[in-house]
Amino acid sequence: MKRFDRAAVWFVLPSLFLVALFSIYPICDSARLSFYRMILMLPWLGEKFVGLENYGDLAGDPVVLASLGVTLLFVAVSAALEVSIGAGMALLLNESFRGRGLVRAAVLVPWAIPTVVSSQMWRYIFNDRYGLFNFLLFGRDASRYLAPLAEPGLARAAIVFADVWKTSSFAALIILAGLQTIPDELYEAAEVDGASAWQKLRRITLPLLKPALLLALLFRTIDAFKVFDLVFVMTQGGPADSTNVLQFYGYKKIFAEGMIGYGSAISVGVFFISLALALLYIKLIGASVLESGAAR
Amino acid sequence: MKKFLLPLGVAAVVVYSLLPFLWFVLASWKSPAQLTAIPPVVVPEFHWGFYRSAIVNYGLLGYIKNSAIVAGATTVVSIAIGALAAYALTRFHAVWLRWYLLVLLCVSMFPQIAVAGPVWRILNALGWLNRYPGIIVAYISFSLPLAIWILSTFFKELPYEIEEAALVDGCTRTQVLRLIVLPLAAPGIFTAAILVFIYAWNEFFFALIILTSPPLQTLPVGIALFPGEYTIPWGELAAASTIATLPLIALTLLFQQRIVRGLSAGAAKG
Numbered sequence: 001m002k003r004f005d006r007a008a009v010w011f012v013l014p015s016l017f018l019v020a021l022f023s024i025y026p027i028c029d030s031a032r033l034s035f036y037r038m039i040l041m042l043p044w045l046g047e048k049f050v051g052l053e054n055y056g057d058l059a060g061d062p063v064v065l066a067s068l069g070v071t072l073l074f075v076a077v078s079a080a081l082e083v084s085i086g087a088g089m090a091l092l093l094n095e096s097f098r099g100r101g102l103v104r105a106a107v108l109v110p111w112a113i114p115t116v117v118s119s120q121m122w123r124y125i126f127n128d129r130y131g132l133f134n135f136l137l138f139g140r141d142a143s144r145y146l147a148p149l150a151e152p153g154l155a156r157a158a159i160v161f162a163d164v165w166k167t168s169s170f171a172a173l174i175i176l177a178g179l180q181t182i183p184d185e186l187y188e189a190a191e192v193d194g195a196s197a198w199q200k201l202r203r204i205t206l207p208l209l210k211p212a213l214l215l216a217l218l219f220r221t222i223d224a225f226k227v228f229d230l231v232f233v234m235t236q237g238g239p240a241d242s243t244n245v246l247q248f249y250g251y252k253k254i255f256a257e258g259m260i261g262y263g264s265a266i267s268v269g270v271f272f273i274s275l276a277l278a279l280l281y282i283k284l285i286g287a288s289v290l291e292s293g294a295a296r
Numbered sequence: 297m298k299k300f301l302l303p304l305g306v307a308a309v310v311v312y313s314l315l316p317f318l319w320f321v322l323a324s325w326k327s328p329a330q331l332t333a334i335p336p337v338v339v340p341e342f343h344w345g346f347y348r349s350a351i352v353n354y355g356l357l358g359y360i361k362n363s364a365i366v367a368g369a370t371t372v373v374s375i376a377i378g379a380l381a382a383y384a385l386t387r388f389h390a391v392w393l394r395w396y397l398l399v400l401l402c403v404s405m406f407p408q409i410a411v412a413g414p415v416w417r418i419l420n421a422l423g424w425l426n427r428y429p430g431i432i433v434a435y436i437s438f439s440l441p442l443a444i445w446i447l448s449t450f451f452k453e454l455p456y457e458i459e460e461a462a463l464v465d466g467c468t469r470t471q472v473l474r475l476i477v478l479p480l481a482a483p484g485i486f487t488a489a490i491l492v493f494i495y496a497w498n499e500f501f502f503a504l505i506i507l508t509s510p511p512l513q514t515l516p517v518g519i520a521l522f523p524g525e526y527t528i529p530w531g532e533l534a535a536a537s538t539i540a541t542l543p544l545i546a547l548t549l550l551f552q553q554r555i556v557r558g559l560s561a562g563a564a565k566g
Contacts, residue, residue, distance in 0.1 A: 011384035
């Protein structure tokens with residue numbers, strides 16, 4: 001064990017300062033602002049303390065409740081799909097075959113593409129008159145062409161699909177790391193005992209992979225909760241608020257409508273939901289951080 | 297059966313991963329008529345008009361410049377500050393340092409909207425909206441958790457004995473960091489730098505609220521707000537998107553193994 005050294009403070013200070021200024025303080029300030037009525041477009045109203053009024057409005061705002069529902073639906077469906085598809089990809093990438101390195105790089109491509117770019121790409125593919133999507137479904141019969149981004153149900157599916165396409169490779173990486181920790185001896189022993197490929201998957205791979213699957217699921221849940229870019233570019237929250245996720249609604253309230261107080265109340269709500277997810281994550285993996293720490 | 301299924305699965309995964317974007321890249325080389333043709337044209341004319349138009353009419357080079365400056369500066373400073381913190385986190389023993397790591401972990405998971413309003417107000421008060429320092433300092437602080445987490449996992453793997461010997465011989469902590477840890481951890485630092493660069497190059501939310509003046513906007517903002525509400529200039533948009541993605545594809549192909557290692561260091565460590 002090395003002795004505590006006062007110098008540690010100086011090493012940590014620059015990062016601590018920035019994180020405190022741009023992450024910790026803003027969370028506290030959001031909480032404070034949520035007790036005020038402040039509207040950017042009406043500066044003469046000033047900053048009026050209104051107590052819990054914003055939260056009362058929040059509870060009675062049907063758009064917020066719908067937005068929460070849309071967000072939870074999006075998170076649940078896309079995280080589940082991403083982990084399932086990611087698991088399939090990981091099983092595939094764990095096999096040995098020629099050109100595996102190249103295939104792994106190819107799988108990473110959607111992850112590396114800026115979300116804004118992939119969103120525009122899907123808009124082009126989902127176009128209602130000349131999109132590849134419609135052509136693949138209906139050929140040249142333009143009378144049956146759909147406008148996926150202009151119809152509530154389809155728009156939601158399109159956003160989920162775009163997210164799944166972009167991020168299932170990330171889930172695959174986490175699951176692949178888990179797969180590689182399963183000792184080969186287990187499979188060899190199973191083969192000696194005459195187990196089929198399906199039995200090996202059910203009895204060895206899946207049970208031992210459970211921690212990695214859970215980790216991937218939690219990671220994707222936390223990240224899917226942040227969805228913004230896709231919605232901003234593809235649907236702007238529409239049609240009829242059907243893709244109006246919380247991040248987008250909060251952005252609209254604060255930055256488009258200038259409702260600082262009310263928007264901050266949304267920020268606080270979002271913060272507590274994500275804090276709960278973060279604590280769940282820490283409970284899953286972080287306990288060991290506190291015990292042994294990053295320190296050796 | 298396996299011999300048959302494996303290539304099929306691999307082919308499916310590759311097509312699924314590459315085809316949609318390839319379709320968009322092909323669009324950038326089509327002629328205006330080919331862009332909206334039904335049935336779709338697969339092989340484009342390979343005409344470069346949309347690239348020229350994106351540069352001349354849509355100021356693509358300006359966006360590229362802004363993105364390069366912002367992502368470059370973010371990467372350099374974030375890694376420098378992150379390396380200091382990661383060194384302390386892996387070499388000193390104190391309970392508060394472990395809590396710090398947990399706080400960083402938490403902070404990296406909060407949606408942007410949880411902090412966006414006050415971040416805007418701070419930068420507004422500093423007069424740093426629509427200026428490079430404003431967006432860069434925000435990106436540095438938001439990328440620090442990622443940088444510190446990845447650097448810590450790499451620093452942890454270095455043999456401590458060399459450093460101990462150097463400390464006994466009278467080196468200061470800063471000298472140890474500079475002369476021993478950083479050179480030895482160069483691969484890890486490079487990995488963290490790639491990931492921070494990709495974050496900063498791709499980030500959209502804060503760029504959108506901090507950079508409202510077009511001459512300062514980065515590529516993601518430019519591409520998201522590409523002008524044309526009713527008739528979308530798909531050719532120029534595809535050309536700009538291809539150029540914005542090119543450096544990332546290059547990084548991914550060149551450093552696939554490093555990126556995978558860095559990501560799993562950031563995610564699966566426990």
